[in-house]
Amino acid sequence: MNMSELEDESIxxxxxxxPYYNAPFDYKGLFENYDQYFGALKKVTKESLSTDTKxxxxxxxxxxxxxxxxxxxxxxxxxxxxxxxGKHSRAExxxxxxxxxxxxxKMILYSNLKDVLVDGxxxxxxxxxxxxxxxxxxxxxxxxxxxxxxxxxxxxxxSKRQKRTIENFVEESRINNFLVLIERSN
Numbered sequence: 001m002n003m004s005e006l007e008d009e010s011i012x013x014x015x016x017x018x019p020y021y022n023a024p025f026d027y028k029g030l031f032e033n034y035d036q037y038f039g040a041l042k043k044v045t046k047e048s049l050s051t052d053t054k055x056x057x058x059x060x061x062x063x064x065x066x067x068x069x070x071x072x073x074x075x076x077x078x079x080x081x082x083x084x085x086g087k088h089s090r091a092e093x094x095x096x097x098x099x100x101x102x103x104x105x106k107m108i109l110y111s112n113l114k115d116v117l118v119d120g121x122x123x124x125x126x127x128x129x130x131x132x133x134x135x136x137x138x139x140x141x142x143x144x145x146x147x148x149x150x151x152x153x154x155x156x157x158x159s160k161r162q163k164r165t166i167e168n169f170v171e172e173s174r175i176n177n178f179l180v181l182i183e184r185s186n
Contacts (some may be wrong), residue, residue, distance in 0.1 A: 018061070059081065059109065069106065073130070081123040083110045086130045088185060093135050093162055100169075103129045107178040127178035131186035139183035140166075142173040152182070 055074040059067045073084035085103045087095035092098070110127035117123065140152040149170065153163055166182065173180045 008117050029057050046052050055083070057110075059113070069109070071106075076118065076123070079123055081116060082126045082128050084128040084181075085110075086132065088131075089133045089135075091135075093133055093156060093158060094165065094182075095133070096132055097165075098146050100129075100131070103131075104172070107173075107176065111177045128181055129173070129178060130181045130183070132183055136182060136184040139181065141182075142170045142180040 055071045057071060061067075071083045072086040073082075073171045075082040075084065083106075085106045087099040089095040089099075089104050107127045107129050110125055113125045115122070116125045135156075137155045138152055140149060149166075150162065151164075158166070166180075169180045
């Protein structure tokens with residue numbers, strides 16, 4: 001069976017081992033180069049995935065170098081593309097600091113994107129770091145006011161350290177132009 005035989009929206013998840021540009025090209029006979037390979041992957045993903053909430057982002061620098069990232073979710077609204085990096089904890093109110101640092105690295109990258117195109121159309125990228133846990137009550141967004149943050153703190157039993165961590169995220173998100181969303185997961 002090959003990909004063209006699959007019904008549209010019949011695949012729910014794909015795991016790949018990406019080729020690396022510094023490795024020898026190992027698709028001779030199938031593709032002429034990596035750009036052709038990635039073009040085929042993009043076409044297959046767009047046509048066969050059952051959800052359009054995942055996205056592959058290609059970042060190209062001014063020297064022609066290309067870097068590939070995936071987002072956990074993507075939302076298109078008006079002329080904005082929301083690039084959402086999700087971090088989750090089942091046992092704690094907040095994900096681990098290591099997971100959050102990983103998310104912050106992507107926020108730094110995504111908040112510096114220029115000339116963003118989605119299917120050839122210019123869009124404004126809006127990076128979002130989404131932190132979830134079943135222990136959270138309510139939700140909070142970093143573009144909310146201080147009163148909403150205080151209400152969120154009262155609704156949840158955060159420690160002083162967790163409150164400081166959230167306050168620091170909010171401050172960093174405002175300085176670096178990304179959103180932090182904290183909400184309950186199922």
